[in-house]
Amino acid sequence: MDSRITIINEIASRVKERIANRKPELGIVLGSGLGRLADAIEDPITIPYRLLPNFPISTAVGHKGNFIIGKLGGKTVIAMQGRIHYYEGYGMDKVVLPIRVMMAVGIKTLIVSNAAGGVGFHLHLGDLMIIKDHINLLPNPLIGPNFDQFGPRFPDMTRPYDPKLIKMAKEIGQELGIELKEGVYVGGTGPSYETPAEYKFFRIIGGDAVGMSTIPEVIVARHANIPVFGISVITNEAHDDYAEDYVNDGQDVVVAANAAADRMTLLITKMIERI
Amino acid sequence: MSIIDTIKLANEYLQQILEGRKPLVGIVLGSGLGRLADEIEDPLIIPYGRIPGFPVSTAIGHKGQFIVGKLSGKMVVAMQGRIHYYEGYGMNLVTLPIRMMKLMGIQYLFVSNAAGGTNLSYSVGDLMIIRDHINLMPNPLIGPNLDDFGPRFPDMTRPYDPKLIQLAEEIAAQKGLTLQKGVYIGCSGPCYETPAEYRYFRAIGGDAVGMSTVPEVIVARHSSIPVFGISVITDVAHDTEDEEYVTDGEAIVKAANAAADKMIVLFREMIAKL
Numbered sequence: 209m210d211s212r213i214t215i216i217n218e219i220a221s222r223v224k225e226r227i228a229n230r231k232p233e234l235g236i237v238l239g240s241g242l243g244r245l246a247d248a249i250e251d252p253i254t255i256p257y258r259l260l261p262n263f264p265i266s267t268a269v270g271h272k273g274n275f276i277i278g279k280l281g282g283k284t285v286i287a288m289q290g291r292i293h294y295y296e297g298y299g300m301d302k303v304v305l306p307i308r309v310m311m312a313v314g315i316k317t318l319i320v321s322n323a324a325g326g327v328g329f330h331l332h333l334g335d336l337m338i339i340k341d342h343i344n345l346l347p348n349p350l351i352g353p354n355f356d357q358f359g360p361r362f363p364d365m366t367r368p369y370d371p372k373l374i375k376m377a378k379e380i381g382q383e384l385g386i387e388l389k390e391g392v393y394v395g396g397t398g399p400s401y402e403t404p405a406e407y408k409f410f411r412i413i414g415g416d417a418v419g420m421s422t423i424p425e426v427i428v429a430r431h432a433n434i435p436v437f438g439i440s441v442i443t444n445e446a447h448d449d450y451a452e453d454y455v456n457d458g459q460d461v462v463v464a465a466n467a468a469a470d471r472m473t474l475l476i477t478k479m480i481e482r483i
Numbered sequence: 484m485s486i487i488d489t490i491k492l493a494n495e496y497l498q499q500i501l502e503g504r505k506p507l508v509g510i511v512l513g514s515g516l517g518r519l520a521d522e523i524e525d526p527l528i529i530p531y532g533r534i535p536g537f538p539v540s541t542a543i544g545h546k547g548q549f550i551v552g553k554l555s556g557k558m559v560v561a562m563q564g565r566i567h568y569y570e571g572y573g574m575n576l577v578t579l580p581i582r583m584m585k586l587m588g589i590q591y592l593f594v595s596n597a598a599g600g601t602n603l604s605y606s607v608g609d610l611m612i613i614r615d616h617i618n619l620m621p622n623p624l625i626g627p628n629l630d631d632f633g634p635r636f637p638d639m640t641r642p643y644d645p646k647l648i649q650l651a652e653e654i655a656a657q658k659g660l661t662l663q664k665g666v667y668i669g670c671s672g673p674c675y676e677t678p679a680e681y682r683y684f685r686a687i688g689g690d691a692v693g694m695s696t697v698p699e700v701i702v703a704r705h706s707s708i709p710v711f712g713i714s715v716i717t718d719v720a721h722d723t724e725d726e727e728y729v730t731d732g733e734a735i736v737k738a739a740n741a742a743a744d745k746m747i748v749l750f751r752e753m754i755a756k757l
Contacts, residue, residue, distance in 0.1 A: 341679035348671045352571030365677045392679040413683040427674055 212301065213357060215262045219305075220312035223286075226255050227277045232286035234480060235310035237425055239291070239322035240465055242441065243272055245473045246289045252278035257290070257306075264302040266290035275306075281480030286310055293421055295399035300349040304428040308358070311432055317373075317483055318429045319476060323465045324419035324440035325402060327410045328391060331417060331442045334468045336475070337389040338377055339369050339438030342423050343415055345396045349424040350431060359431035368426055370435035373479070377437065380478045386471050391416025393440055395423035407446055417442060437479065441468040486575045487629065489536035493579070494586045496535050497549075500527070501587065504551050506560035508754055509584035509708075511699055513565070513596035516715065518740075519747045520563045523552040531564075531580075538566060538576045549580070551587075555755035560584055567695055569673035574623035578702040585632065585706050591647070591757060592703040593750060597738075598693035598714035599676065601684045602665055605691070605716050607738045610745055611663040612651055613643050613712035616697050617689055619670040623698040624705060633705035642700055644709035647753070651711065654752045660745055665690025667714055669697030681720050691716060711753070715742040 230253075238245055246252070257263045257273040266273040273290040280287075288310075292303045307318070324337070331337060354361045374390075381388040394410045396402070398420030402410070410418050417440045426436050443464040484492075504527065512519055520526075531537040531547040547564040554561075562584075566577045581592070600609065628635040648664070655662045668684050670676075672694035676684070684692050691714045700710050717738040 341677050343677070343679050343683050348569065348674065350673050351569050351671055354673070361673055363674045365674050365680075368677050413686050414679055431674065 234285045235315035236287040237320040249278040320438045323443040324417035325444040326442040328416040335442040337440040339393045342393045373437040394418040492535040508559045509589040510561040511594040526552040581702045594712045597717040598691035599718040600716040602690040609716040611714040613667045616667045637705045647711040668692040
């Protein structure tokens with residue numbers, strides 16, 4: 209058997225042992241500062257990544273490294289509290305390994321979240337943006353021999369984000385009075401933040417927000433035909449004509465993400481109830 | 484083994500097999516375009532798997548081979564099956580067959596591919612002369628320069644030879660073939676493009692997008708080999724997010740097959756006039 213599959217199956221069986229008869233229907237990836245959604249999960253079982261064989265360890269600021277399995281919105285979910293980023297130096301196979309493990313555990317839907325910089329001038333600090341599409345500027349995670357068990361050699365990407373889930377999010381947003389923006393997420397490697405010229409480049413090519421994650425995870429989920437819902441918390445505003453005293457501060461990002469996390473938690477909980 | 488040693492070993496093997504054959508034209512046959520190979524007379528078939536240092540993989544399968552023989556009265560070498568970056572090979576291996584054809588002595592390189600049309604006026608089955616490209620893949624010349632092949636900083640002002648483009652346009656006019664002419668964007672794949680990515684490619688000046696060709700062209704131009712490139716448009720821009728649209732791999736192969744005949748006519752006529 210493909211040794212890559214053996215590694216995935218080993219980790220998945222370790223997770224399944226720990227969670228016994230619970231069967232997660234949904235996977236959730238919690239972005240920078242959004243790990244607080246995990247606190248809303250009832251009756252949680254926490255599995256630290258470091259206890260899983262061959263599993264990468266999240267080193268990013270604001271990211272813990274745990275799977276949390278429990279109830280949210282009345283359904284059993286598995287959440288990644290802390291994702292693996294390409295900029296940490298892991299190969300793409302490691303970056304997407306947790307997603308493949310969640311698929312092997314049995315999730316039917318994937319919800320991804322991130323903290324992103326607002327490229328579009330209509331986006332402001334603390335906004336929630338539904339990801340309707342993406343532009344991938346990171347290496348493609350499917351490069352290499354195809355995993356035939358998961359999906360085809362050339363997967364379609366016409367609808368990377370599920371139109372029905374987007375519609376549901378908008379309806380819930382309206383019901384709860386949560387303002388939601390919508391846009392295209394551009395994924396670059398980081399870890400340096402974008403220059404003003406890069407911000408302008410991303411705007412020219414049709415981007416609304418930019419970040420350093422999410423797309424590899426979405427591609428791998430879509431490869432296996434798993435419907436995806438994605439949301440960005442805008443933690444930084446377009447600054448391509450910024451003031452001379454402007455400083456881009458990692459700490460600001462975490463603070464802004466925390467402020468928006470409550471609304472995102474509410475939205476996602478309601479969505480899960482209806483899925 | 485260094486790439487220089489790999490090239491040397493493979494070349495020793497190939498020179499032995501070729502028994503003095505010296506192809507004038509190298510041809511890279513893209514997805515669904517392999518049929519041109521059937522028209523090569525007196526073919527000498529060299530499977531990649533027998534060449535020392537060549538990648539052996541299930542992805543390439545049994546179709547990965549050089550075919551050396553006569554086409555339109557000229558000696559040619561065709562690559563039936565190319566090596567793609569998305570298969571997981573390094574750029575040195577992706578472009579190794581081009582280096583080998585250079586050492587076989589080719590004076591021209593013809594490349595073909597199946598591509599998605601980002602230009603909204605293109606239709607499935609169109610042929611597009613590649614007049615220029617935008618490289619969104621790693622550059623295949625990264626690493627120590629192979630001085631025997633070309634300079635450290637090769638010019639890319641004319642990646643596709645203006646005279647060959649003119650020749651193609653003359654022949655197309657004579658034969659009543661309609662040709663588009665545009666810019667090819669090369670990206671890694673293997674997943675197809677999102678609607679937002681299609682819009683991005685159009686915004687930066689792309690007319691078609693695919694997962695090959697550009698590394699091969701860069702390596703050929705490194706050695707100053709004139710290149711002619713053609714894309715068969717097998718898919719069209721779908722950035723309207725039409726709810727019913729599905730990118731279908733099988734439809735792509737069919738469209739490529741239908742357009743292959745036209746491309747074969749064009750290549751044959753062009754090679755006859757070289």
